[in-house]
Amino acid sequence: MQLLKNKEIIENTWQYLAIDQAITNGDILISAQRWQQEKTSLTTHTGQLGIRLLASDQLADIVDALPHVAVIDLYITDFTDGRSFSQAWLLRHRYQFKGEIRASGDYLSDQVCYLARVGVNAFQPNNGCNVKKEINYLNDFSVHYQ
Amino acid sequence: MYQYNHSDQTLVNERVAQFRRQTESYLKGELTEDQFRALRLRNGLYIQTHAPMLRVAVPYGVLNSTQCRMIAHIARHYDKGYCHFTTRQNIQFNWPKLEQVPDILAELASVQMHAIQTSGNCMRNTTTDPLAGVAQDELEDPRPYCEIIRQWTTLHPEFDYLPRKFKIAVSGSQHDRAATQFHDIGVHLVRNEHHEIGFKILVGGGLGRTPIIGQVIRPFLEKQHLLSYLEAILRIYNLLGRRDNKYKARIKILVKETGLEKFTALVDQEWQCIKNTLLLDEARLNEISTHFTLPAYCHHDAAYDFSALGTQTPAFTTWLKHNTVAHKVTGYRAVVLSLKAPNTPPGDLTDQQLDAIADLAEQYSFGEIRSTHRQNLVFADVKEADLFSLWEALQAQHLATPNIGTATDIICCPGLDFCSLANAGSIGITKEINDALDDMDYLHDLGDIKINISGCMNGCAHQSVGHIGILGVDKKGVEWYQLTLGGSSDNDAAIGERLGPAVSKQDVTQAIITILEVYASQRAEEESFLTMVNRVGIEPFRERVYATA
Ligand code: SF4
Numbered sequence: 001m002q003l004l005k006n007k008e009i010i011e012n013t014w015q016y017l018a019i020d021q022a023i024t025n026g027d028i029l030i031s032a033q034r035w036q037q038e039k040t041s042l043t044t045h046t047g048q049l050g051i052r053l054l055a056s057d058q059l060a061d062i063v064d065a066l067p068h069v070a071v072i073d074l075y076i077t078d079f080t081d082g083r084s085f086s087q088a089w090l091l092r093h094r095y096q097f098k099g100e101i102r103a104s105g106d107y108l109s110d111q112v113c114y115l116a117r118v119g120v121n122a123f124q125p126n127n128g129c130n131v132k133k134e135i136n137y138l139n140d141f142s143v144h145y146q
Numbered sequence: 147m148y149q150y151n152h153s154d155q156t157l158v159n160e161r162v163a164q165f166r167r168q169t170e171s172y173l174k175g176e177l178t179e180d181q182f183r184a185l186r187l188r189n190g191l192y193i194q195t196h197a198p199m200l201r202v203a204v205p206y207g208v209l210n211s212t213q214c215r216m217i218a219h220i221a222r223h224y225d226k227g228y229c230h231f232t233t234r235q236n237i238q239f240n241w242p243k244l245e246q247v248p249d250i251l252a253e254l255a256s257v258q259m260h261a262i263q264t265s266g267n268c269m270r271n272t273t274t275d276p277l278a279g280v281a282q283d284e285l286e287d288p289r290p291y292c293e294i295i296r297q298w299t300t301l302h303p304e305f306d307y308l309p310r311k312f313k314i315a316v317s318g319s320q321h322d323r324a325a326t327q328f329h330d331i332g333v334h335l336v337r338n339e340h341h342e343i344g345f346k347i348l349v350g351g352g353l354g355r356t357p358i359i360g361q362v363i364r365p366f367l368e369k370q371h372l373l374s375y376l377e378a379i380l381r382i383y384n385l386l387g388r389r390d391n392k393y394k395a396r397i398k399i400l401v402k403e404t405g406l407e408k409f410t411a412l413v414d415q416e417w418q419c420i421k422n423t424l425l426l427d428e429a430r431l432n433e434i435s436t437h438f439t440l441p442a443y444c445h446h447d448a449a450y451d452f453s454a455l456g457t458q459t460p461a462f463t464t465w466l467k468h469n470t471v472a473h474k475v476t477g478y479r480a481v482v483l484s485l486k487a488p489n490t491p492p493g494d495l496t497d498q499q500l501d502a503i504a505d506l507a508e509q510y511s512f513g514e515i516r517s518t519h520r521q522n523l524v525f526a527d528v529k530e531a532d533l534f535s536l537w538e539a540l541q542a543q544h545l546a547t548p549n550i551g552t553a554t555d556i557i558c559c560p561g562l563d564f565c566s567l568a569n570a571g572s573i574g575i576t577k578e579i580n581d582a583l584d585d586m587d588y589l590h591d592l593g594d595i596k597i598n599i600s601g602c603m604n605g606c607a608h609q610s611v612g613h614i615g616i617l618g619v620d621k622k623g624v625e626w627y628q629l630t631l632g633g634s635s636d637n638d639a640a641i642g643e644r645l646g647p648a649v650s651k652q653d654v655t656q657a658i659i660t661i662l663e664v665y666a667s668q669r670a671e672e673e674s675f676l677t678m679v680n681r682v683g684i685e686p687f688r689e690r691v692y693a694t695a
Pocket residue numbers: 559560561562565566567568569600601602603604605606607
């Protein structure tokens with residue numbers, strides 16, 4: 001699966017581990033809930049750590065994870081649920097998160113320009129072939145008011 | 147009025163290109179129905195009963211003659227030769243073809259117009275007082291702030307997928323002509339005890355299914371903080387507004403369920419973190435204000451003397467009294483063009499009328515036209531000496547019906563004739579009421595009466611704040627109408643009280659006539675309809691309406 005990161009297409013080395021899957025070495029994404037439950041052991045994980053954040057998750061629950069993670073993956077299950085946009089903004093501007101903020105799941109390719117503007121810098125579309133298209137869509141607007 | 151600079155134009159052009167691509171993708175099957183729906187709604191495009199409906203933005207209701215001619219052109223070439231003005235001061239086309247919409251948007255862009263965010267769960271067109279800049283009771287012109295809000299809301303990356311639609315209105319006058327108490331956010335220019343002008347902010351008002359009067363969340367906000375404060379409200383709403391039930395998703399429900407005190411605390415907490423961003427400094431305010439400088443008025447020492455004209459043509463005097471409004475500059479008046487002629491659906495204009503209006507605006511009112519939330523148009527700056535010839539010209543266009551503020555100045559939604567959500571017709575009822583009230587003298591004697599008719603609970607015609615509200619309901623596939631009395635969207639904001647059980651379609655006009663008769667026979671001297679309803683309650687009306695029904 002490919003990933004669009006900082007406007008370049010790269011291979012995705014990340015693996016999402018559901019709550020019942022054992023933690024493995026390497027670059028892993030886990031849920032906010034799992035972070036809450038296993039944070040002590042997770043901070044010594046071999047490999048990079050990332051958290052998958054749903055629109056319904058509370059940012060407050062993962063703020064203490066931010067120094068330990070390389071990726072926050074905003075996993076979008078419904079593209080009309082705009083909470084992810086505010087989460088991204090808060091991560092970048094309120095919590096000064098410098099790592100990767102990724103959008104994945106069911107977002108629309110037509111939303112990438114908005115997502116990029118609130119701080120998302122990596123995209124992992126459900127349909128892998130959209131990656132190329134999304135590089136162009138990032139340039140939908142050359143001007144903005146905000 | 148505001149003129150686009152290079153970036154404004156670029157943004158609108160790029161939006162057209164984006165929507166063209168989205169439409170093509172949809173037609174090729176690359177976007178699903180649901181995906182395209184969200185995208186097209188954000189460009190004002192609905193799929194209605196008969197055809198798509200395209201809603202074009204008229205930012206805070208201001209239009210120039212060139213734009214008006216473009217609307218005429220679109221009505222002629224892409225539609226059936228007419229358009230419809232809405233209660234949000236916008237314009238709707240009822241018959242465009244889906245595949246032609248990108249072309250329509252490109253034509254609009256060529257005259258600095260667009261359909262961005264005129265529907266969908268996003269921040270909508272900001273509305274204001276149609277007498278902005280000329281009203282005698284104005285503290286400060288609200289249009290520069292409307293423009294600042296327009297820019298900030300346009301393609302806002304964080305707030306384009308809100309729980310539900312979001313509407314902001316701004317008023318700069320003592321008399322609230324923008325119904326700010328019924329908006330998600332109402333912004334009022336006010337003066338504080340130190341004589342500084344700033345904003346009173348209201349939140350959580352709204353019409354529709356659950357009409358609620360907005361509450362004051364901040365009695366005084368310094369001008370420079372307008373945008374950061376709006377951002378704080380929007381962020382709290384975006385994160386906490388309900389998304390599980392679309393009927394509970396408006397901010398009014400969040401405010402109600404959270405409680406104003408707690409909601410205010412949440413907003414304040416958020417605002418403290420961003421308060422020093424998005425500051426509006428003097429330079430920025432001045433720069434925007436230069437777009438709204440007053441036109442080059444001629445100097446008059448005294449008001450024009452109409453006495454000679456009046457005796458010759460009483461019809462002119464009647465029109466002058468009902469369809470024109472005092473102006474802050476001596477020798478000028480604002481003129482309301484009635485879009486409520488008998489026999490035409492309220493708010494509708496033909497391409498030929500639009501062209502004529504564009505010409506008349508150039509000739510008589512500095513080339514500018516305003517739309518009102520009661521679905522009429524305003525020429526804001528007409529010389530009193532020109533009023534007679536303007537009146538003659540408007541008469542020829544059927545735009546001078548002297549019924550502004552009367553019982554036939556009805557707000558009416560498209561209803562069953564066009565809208566797929568409708569339970570009942572509204573245009574037909576309006577026509578019946580018009581036919582029954584064809585005696586102008588009686589109408590003028592009744593005075594200020596606002597009748598609002600919506601074809602369903604969504605309440606696009608604001609029936610719950612009509613002095614008389616008429617709401618179409620469906621009873622086993624038959625059209626019935628629920629009546630309310632005593633609503634108001636003015637300063638004395640109130641939600642109308644239900645008169646009784648719904649009445650059938652054949653009885654609704656008679657019920658309205660009866661209500662008006664009760665008023666005419668029982669009013670105290672000089673007492674307006676609304677004042678009387680507030681004094682006597684609905685009982686006397688209820689008795690008579692259900693006695694005859
Ligand atoms: S009130 Fe109902 S019927 Fe009328 S336009 Fe709105 S949604 Fe349609």
